[in-house]
Amino acid sequence: MIETKICFVFKEGRGGSGDKMWSSEQSEEQEQEPLLGQVRGGSASFSSSVFNLMNAIMGSGILGLAYAMANTGIIGFTLLLILVSSLAVYSIHLLLTLCDQTGISAYETLGDRAFGRPGRILVACTILVQNIGAMSSYMFILKSELPAVISSFLSPVHDGGVWYENGVLLLILVTVCVVLPLALLPKIGFLGYTSSLAFLFMLFFTVVVVLKKFYIPCPPTLNSTQIFGQNVSDCRARMFVISSKSVYAVPTMAFSFLCHTAILPIYCELQRATKQRMQQVTNVSISLSFILYFISALFGYLTFYNSVESELLLSYDVYRPRDVLVVIVRLAVLLAVLLTVPLIHFPARKAVLMLVKGEESISFLSHCLATFLLITTVVLLAVYVPDIRNIFGVVGSTTSTCLLFVYPGLFFLRVSTHTLPSPAAVGALCLVLFGVCVGFLSLVTITVSLVQS
Template identity: 20%
Template sequence: MEAKNQEDYCVTIPLLFGKGDVGGTNKVEKELYSNMGTTSFISTCFNCLNALSGVGILSISYALASGGWLSLILLFVIASSTFYTGLLIQRCMEIDPMITSYPDIGERAFGKTGRTIVSTTMNVELYLVATGFLILEGDNMCNLFPDMDFDIYGTRIGTKSVFVVLVAIIIFPTNWFNSMKLLSYVSASGVLASMIILGSIFWAGAVDGVGFQQKGQLINWNGLPSAISLYAFCYCAHPVFPTLYTSMRNQHQFPKVLLLSFVLCTATYSIMAITGYLMFGQELESQITLNLSTTNISSKLAICTALVTPIAKYALMLTPIVNSIEAKFQSSYNKRMHSFLIRTILMISTVVVALSLPFFGYLMSLVGALLSATTSITIPCLCYLKICGGCSKKRIGLEMMIVGFIALIGLIVAVVGTYVSLVDIITNL
């Protein structure tokens, strides 16, 4: 295996959105490796649940509404496929003990080109997810305070734009944090936040008078690609799996960690999807919180929880991108100022993109199709075929055919879903 260069990353334990939060630098690697092999089974399960749980829970009902009731089958298919590709990542790591991160797997399989592709895919995904956070914040703040328009020198600034900029200003100080450990603690409420949102929305339906009377559609062929893309977005935590695996005290229990985490997350996603669809049917917004009345306490709790979580995790999403840029363009002068400028420019750019593409559902669908399906389905399969398919002890048999078929499915989802998402975005500009 070729030596790692400076921009190589390990993936820190993400405590997020959905969305899984990933990233890390050599400094983080040192901290992480010093504790390698000390994490218990329960702690690893908690970390994995946090990696898989996130803002995907807000859009899962919209995904079901897009595809219809039968699309739930595809949710389980994607969950099963991504669980299996998680196991493939473990097998790749068992082949070579030098593999400690997701980009390492890409390099072991396809050399420096593989590492570059994997790292780039991860960073682009993180950037778009951070942008999605700002859109989500603007949508929900606009729902709570709908009349906040401003006129500046004759130019009207809409309510949503005002809140996107305001939230960016609030988040900005957290973007100065260099400690991934500190940011991970800030983001440690991922699973709890998901449970609060789910409980609040169920309460709104059962107690606050919304009810569960909507029938919905059996199948919606036109919305099926978007539904699949959003389902894939919910299972995009694969870049963190190598870190979870190497940090375990008993690594042979890693498949049990994956199984338990995927079962619990899939159950949560399914309950939220069904509950939301029964409550609002085809009227579902890209975020279910936008359908809630702001007069009920349960609705306010769900919306406020959805608001707090992205604020805590935005900086965590951009940190690995900052570290990547810093590694490529190291400065011999005032490194702190250099880092500050990079973070500031990145944040301003996400604000500009959020204002230009204010479509949370379409953007998350694009991320799910173009990036999540790639990192969670296609890349693990291709790397496994390359690394393990050429081993003398491995036969090219039924398993390899299954892996190849899953990789093909991932490619189809990426191509079709990306096309549909781009068309939707362009149409709504």
């Protein structure tokens, strides 16, 4: 037998590949043969990979799903959530198929294989913009919300101006103590423990949303209509809703299932890595995320009905300010967001290094410099740009749909041996068209809302 060794070692995280790659070693007899997709797995267990992928999927997007249900109805929301999650699974299936066929284990390299150097640059820039925007938004949330959460645990009457009420100082502190050390880790598998902790925080959030439904009656001051001069509560669950705000639902769901830049590096570090095993990781992660998304959205909606805020926790603040359990939940969500930032950082760093050094081996010094550069940029954006979420909302509406729908379909059509009109190629084409429509819809929606505000 002719021995062939193909080893890709990736030291990266959420959606990026590794910072360091060892070239494949092939025997002379097989130099002329096409590279088959053989990925030697790493040390990450199945459960660790599931937690990492779930942490890549779940973030602050869970707070907006109850609002999406209020504007689409329970059945309408359920059908859309099933559609988007199924398409996310299918697009990941296309990425894994390409990885299996070509041996390529980096999103940027798939772009290079499909469209040459411009394709690699485009994918790297898309990942960079998307992930810097997400990290900056999360840091902005921490800067804005963490002082208020800390103050909520204190006496209503206390002296202001203390250090723990300074959002910028707290942001720098958590960045130096938590984000930076985790971002410097060489492998995504090391983040499995923090990802499991973030999952527990999200699970706690969902449980509290369910419990609060039975302790908060229909709030008449929030849900009422005028009938014969009297306020009458309007706490009815609607199955289907179509309004001008319904267009926010699909972009919100698409953003909530974006994890595609994390797929390939998690695949490379998975124990006994095979396409089928990684597909199982994907199916479990998206299924668990789907359950948490649906339950939290359903019970959040059934608590406040049409008056649910675009960010669910704000609804509890209006009706029950300084509720201890809600304050604890807010802190848990902030901690989950904080632990997600290092995972988002990994693909952004990989994108920077791919743009600067290409496929060359990455030194530890380059690894550290890129990390410090990205973290510093994100913190500066969160501190000095007041409307960072709106700015990156416009850009992210297109980059997220490209990474989730458009690029996997395009790469499959260009690289795969399946051609039109085969079912696989038709499915990839439909995925591209769906992604273009969602991206355009997201961009128009966010632009209109910004103009109106």
